[in-house]
Amino acid sequence: MASLTAGNRRPVRLADIAKAAGVSHGTASNVFSRPEIVREEVRERVRAAAEAMGYGGPDPKGRLLRAGKVNAIGVATAEPLSYFFEDPFARVMMAGISRACDATGAGISLVSAANNEQLAWNIQSALVDGFIVFCIEGGSRLVELARERRLPFVALDLDSEDGSVAAIGVDNIAGAGRAARHLTDLGHRRFAVLALPFADGRTGLVSAEQIRVAAYAGTRDRLTGYLQELSRVGVEASKVPVYETANDVASTKAGLETIFAADAPPTAILAMSDRMALVALEWLNARGLNVPNDVSVVGFDGVPEAAVSEPPLTTIAQPIAEMGRLAVKAILESDGPVSRHQLAVELIVRASSAPPRG
């Protein structure tokens, strides 16, 4: 019953069963791909031969070459693969992408790598019909790599103004402006900014010069949004400490230490990501500072965790799932011109912001 399939390791090809069944490979192929056009008697004979020889159906590797389409989209990032399942932002985005793929029947290939060299190879050899590129850090390199494949691709959240690449992002300036406006409306006048990277590999307080030459336009735009709005109420940019982090726990805490070591510590913190904002909530609480009474905190992104933090976080919500959906659509319908979308964001007021004391 168990037949000989166990130890047998020589792969069986369609041609083998065609010969065994005494038909041409063309007919054998039809038995699997369009069984209705093959005479029943022949069809059964071929199927029997396949069964007997332990043939598992046409190998997709072969079919792929003819068909051309893989029917899968690649999602690439310069982070390790586990990023997709552990980062809150990535997870929401992937959920959006998933739903769009489910709807169209496309599969998802996760492309990523520990080191940079491996990344290049992985992108070059990914079997996909197109790429969605997560541009967190090292976005430009990733985009370059994807572009070289000459497959349709969209950059998510791309920090670049290069109009020749399709990109989906949010209006960072307006979003940051909304956040700052919310705080100035509450009466705050002393601020500090927890910033995403302006360039790779450094953290710490940033100077005006460093901001001007920022590699990441997204970070710069958010800062611009903040500062524009603050200047409306007479808060000078030079008076607002901007601490650049690596968007991780350690550098965010270091930033908070620095910020609160000042003579006149801020009454409000503008964080460029919910991740940093959540770290701030924890840090402030451990430090005995009450949020929102001593310090208000406003995040950016709108990840689900922000709704259940202690206290719940006021933040700028990106339409993350919608961005994922649009990205898939852009790949699959990859028509003529490169499509660029800039989506609106929304201020969600929760309990982490309140008027300043006194």
Added chain:
Amino acid sequence: MASLTAGNRRPVRLADIAKAAGVSHGTASNVFSRPEIVREEVRERVRAAAEAMGYGGPDPKGRLLRAGKVNAIGVATAEPLSYFFEDPFARVMMAGISRACDATGAGISLVSAANNEQLAWNIQSALVDGFIVFCIEGGSRLVELARERRLPFVALDLDSEDGSVAAIGVDNIAGAGRAARHLTDLGHRRFAVLALPFADGRTGLVSAEQIRVAAYAGTRDRLTGYLQELSRVGVEASKVPVYETANDVASTKAGLETIFAADAPPTAILAMSDRMALVALEWLNARGLNVPNDVSVVGFDGVPEAAVSEPPLTTIAQPIAEMGRLAVKAILESDGPVSRHQLAVELIVRASSAPPRG
């Protein structure tokens, strides 16, 4: 500068640039795959031709056929794709799988589908070197499909004793036993069980007969573990209501309604998943019953959410990430005999369990 690559849609093949550069395909191929063995002058000529014609490097579709290896493993489930990013258990498992893949440089392909027909096709045509199959519901069909591909595959958490399929799971009997023992040690004598499905498509209190013919061995094993341990302290199996749910919010609540409608409601609940246990915590709280003082709850799985629930959940932790790691290892090193692993679980005592009142 921008060259003619924009509107140009005719694909350029390696053979085209070989001809353009005046070399054979063999040499052209070497320029990309082993540039060091090609004379510099020739190499540059070929590269120039490639550049001029807008060639994006060797197409992996072609390479694949020769190479045989895709360098990616497929992760399959009968749920929609978003399951991978939304279900807590799946996320932890995927994180473990990701890390193992990162370490070995393999990619991940997510295979799934809305409907059953699509699923079959997706598995048949997935470009992967092996499958990791998530057996939640409909596991046996999935295993059957994967087996037909004649690729290495492992079943995670498989509810089946079929020794011919590689599987990685936990010791359900021992784990359930630990959970029950914890509660009996605390002095509990009145129990109720929230059970995972014994078979597809039904929910409600289950009879001894239904348990005996259970389709899912994992569910049966957990129940066996519970009841064995309870019988040690003289609690008869027939006195313990066992409510079969679909592991979702609605059916779990229905189960709780039924269970607590009884004359002598339980002082302790044994839930076969953290998901159900977390629903129970919420339901009990809404009902005005204090956990753990009025009712103790013990879950099963050890998802991260269980650590931060209110109150934190006592549970049986599966080594989820370790299972993922082992699964990848089993696929990539797919050596001789089918490997079956049964891992140990661990009781994690948190605040949802305490001695009964009085």
Added chain:
DNA sequence: AGCAAAATTTGAATCGATCCAACGAAAGTG
């Protein structure tokens, strides 16, 4: 220069299927 050894390049074979024009046989038609 003469010859063996080393370095490059060539081109046919292969990977595993699908597609399609052409062909043979069976069925239908006048």
Added chain:
DNA sequence: CACTTTCGTTGGATCGATTCAAATTTTGCT
């Protein structure tokens, strides 16, 4: 019965690369 359709089958071409043994060119040495 000759003649068109219809139905099924055949086998060569193709998808886009890699591989490797053999052919060719270079280099090294006396």
